[in-house]
Amino acid sequence: MLVDSHCHLDKLDYEQLHTGIDDVLAKAKARGVEYFLSVGVTLKSFPAMMEMIAPYENVFASCGVHPLDIEAGFDFDQLKEYAQHDRVIAIGETGLDYHYQPELADQQKHIFREHVRLAVELNKPLIIHTRMAREDTMQILREEGAEKCGGVLHCFTESLEMALEAIELGFYISISGIVTFNKASELKHVVSQLPLERLLVETDSPYLAPIPYRGKQNQPAYVKEVAEYIAILKGVSVADVEKITTDNFFNLFSRAER
Numbered sequence: 001m002l003v004d005s006h007c008h009l010d011k012l013d014y015e016q017l018h019t020g021i022d023d024v025l026a027k028a029k030a031r032g033v034e035y036f037l038s039v040g041v042t043l044k045s046f047p048a049m050m051e052m053i054a055p056y057e058n059v060f061a062s063c064g065v066h067p068l069d070i071e072a073g074f075d076f077d078q079l080k081e082y083a084q085h086d087r088v089i090a091i092g093e094t095g096l097d098y099h100y101q102p103e104l105a106d107q108q109k110h111i112f113r114e115h116v117r118l119a120v121e122l123n124k125p126l127i128i129h130t131r132m133a134r135e136d137t138m139q140i141l142r143e144e145g146a147e148k149c150g151g152v153l154h155c156f157t158e159s160l161e162m163a164l165e166a167i168e169l170g171f172y173i174s175i176s177g178i179v180t181f182n183k184a185s186e187l188k189h190v191v192s193q194l195p196l197e198r199l200l201v202e203t204d205s206p207y208l209a210p211i212p213y214r215g216k217q218n219q220p221a222y223v224k225e226v227a228e229y230i231a232i233l234k235g236v237s238v239a240d241v242e243k244i245t246t247d248n249f250f251n252l253f254s255r256a257e258r
Helices: 023-029 046-053 065-072 075-083 102-122 134-143 160-168 185-194 220-234 238-252
Strands: 002-007 033-039 057-062 088-097 126-131 152-154 171-175 199-201
Touching: 002 199, 002 220, 002 238, 023 033, 023 220, 033 046, 033 088, 033 238, 046 057, 057 199, 065 088, 065 102, 065 134, 075 088, 075 102, 088 102, 088 134, 088 152, 088 171, 102 126, 102 134, 126 134, 134 160, 152 160, 160 171, 160 185, 185 220, 199 220, 199 238
Parallel strands: 002 033, 033 057, 057 088, 088 126, 126 152, 152 171, 171 199
Antiparallel strands: none
């Protein structure tokens, strides 16, 4: 059994690729993917996402404003209201991205801190996006007491040192289809060095489809390829990766029920 620990179910192609969310989940279940975390990236899109996943008890939700979506609007009181929904098991996606919008760094840092403070207050884990912002990301997590709520660095592509620092803070590291890419040698090395007991698997669908689907739209069913590749890197069975990453998910997101 697998968990897609990070997907954007409200952003998939329901016109040509899938007939509906039932279709997406059925394709995933056929490959052993039983649970899903549908991740929010804007406050505006959150209600519609929640309406979409409402009938599915095996689909959990997170609530947050992605650092590249902060111009779409951020309201702390609105975030707090949404974040207290029973189906919301995590705060985020939040974090810092200096690759695409370095000019908004100060605003990103302020909003990131607000997310961390709310996560600590509600005792819900954080889902962190970080790109070209290693030092600031870890500094804010430490300063705001993120070890009290824990969380995950999702779609990880950073250094081994950052991963180990995050693990020391009580965080998990989530691996996406990027690990299968031919040019991802540094990430392959990082994954080979990290304890399986601190790893999650994800698709980040509809983005970043793993080989052999690269170039196509990603979907939760493809988290199987991520698990299979991690098994090769770690020298363990796919069954071990499936069991341990699934246990890790439910250990981190304790509000999620199997």
